[in-house]
Structure formats: C-alpha cells, structure tokens
Amino acid sequence: MAAGAGQAPVVTNGIHTAGQPVELSIGLPHNLGTRIHLHLTILATSIIVFLSSATLDGAQAGAAMSSFIYAIPDRYNPSQPLTTSLYTQPSSQDFSARLAKVLVRRTGKLCYVGGSMNLANAVGGGTVDEEMEAFRAIVAVVAAEVTKARNAEE
Template identity: 65%
Template sequence: MSTAAGVTANVNGMEMPHKPIELSISLPHNPGTRIYLHLTALATSIVLFVTSASIEAGQGGAAMGSLVYAMPDRYNPNQPLSTAMYSSPTSLDFATRLAKLLTRRTQKLCYVGSSMNLSGGAGGGTVEEEMEAFRAIVDVVVSEVSKSTNHE
C-alpha cells in the first residue's frame, strides 16, 4: 500500500494507508484568527479535528471540544445519522453540523472533533464569522478528500 506521495506510514507495526494532513486556514474577514485542521481521509471514513487560535487569545491551548460521529443513512442519503461521542456545549452544534455535511458531501463515515472558539475574533464570534469558518473548512476538507480519493 502506498499513499499519493508514495509513502506508507507504519504505526505500531500496522501499515496505515494515509498520513494525516495538517492544514491551517485564515479567514478573510477575521485576519487575527486561524483555523487548524488535522485530517485523515481513508477509503471509507474521514477523521477530522478542528481548532482555532487568535492573536488575542495568546499561547493558551484550547480546551477539548466535542467529538461527533456521522454516517450516511442508506434509506435517506440527504439526512446522515449522527451521535455525539463526547459533548461540550460550546462546540457540539458546530461539530454535529460539520460531521453531517461532510458525510452528505462525501458519503463516508465522519468523525469530527471540534474545539473551535471564534469569540476572540474581530466580531466576537458572530454567526457570520462562524458560517465563514464553516464554509472554509468544508471547502478545504472536501477538496482534500477528493484529491486522496483520486490518488487511490
């Protein structure tokens, strides 16, 4: 087995077909905030961890957020099924919406961990900022997943 770059990761004696992709996104209307993604796109599933950091927040680490699992519903593909494996009230809705949309777009199982906090941004975490971040994450993840699918 090899990845798109021709590299096979060996973890604990097991060959892993893909190495995680680590990305950073800046938001055009919120230049002081960056979104960090840790994405593993496998043949049948996606594992995504999302967090954010802002200049105003300093160097402190983000608290653990929610972890949500979503899977396609074979009887109703437009409504993926999801469950929270770990929930934090501040990030549960964002993680659930993200997992469901990625499942709908890719038709793969999705595990999404999110500790996003946009309250330190320019607008204080408005709905517009959250939607801008949401769209940016979905665009990047779907693009990366389609790249990895095309290389398999």
C-alpha cells in the same frame, strides 16, 4: 486548493499518503488574525477531522476539548446523515454535528469531527457570520482534500 477571490490561502503541512494525517491551516478572509487548524485523516471509508483555532496575538487561553461527533450516511434517506455524540460540550455540539453531517453528504464517507475551535477571539467575537464563514471554509477545504485523495488512489 488555490486561493480564489476573497479567500485566504490554505497552508498544508505534509503530502497525502494513504491513511496518513495531513495538517492544514485556513485563514479567514474577514478575520485576518484568526486561523483555523485542521488535522485531517482520510481513510478508505472514513474521515477524521480535528479542529483548533488561533489568533495572531496568541492571547488565547488553553481551549478545552469540544464535542466529538460521529456521523454516518443513512442508506434509506441519504440527505439526512445520522449523528452520534461520543463526547459532548454544549458550546460546540451543534457546530460539530452540523459539520459532520455536511461532510458525510459531501464525501459519502463516515466522519468523525472533534477538536477545540473557539472563535471568541475573532474580530466580531464569534458572531454567527464568523461561524458560518469558518464552517464554509472548513467544508470546502476538507471536500477538496478528499477529492485529491480519491484522485490519487485512481
């Protein structure tokens, strides 16, 4: 995904091959010192996403495992995917569940979302705006990678 107006560049480590994980790093335009790291595996019928975050100062303490969510499309109501919490951490459960649902709607694949993302060290201390900025960036990058993987298969 190329960097557009107001978007920080996405750094990719690795090239997509079927079933192999790819590691991505997303810079947030309004939080220049905060990066979100994704470990993304795209399989034929599912996506596995692990998230973490880091700041430039590196003063972040070890982050605990956040929630691990499984989401599937609902064939009777495609606009409302079904989610199940496989591991719960109250501070991240809502974010992970929302992210899994959006990814299922965007890609049509089963989705697992987990990791240890923490925006508390961001410029605003993890405000709603910062969380939504990160959310949109993650969805855009994952959707673009899934599209690239689909096009490579064809």
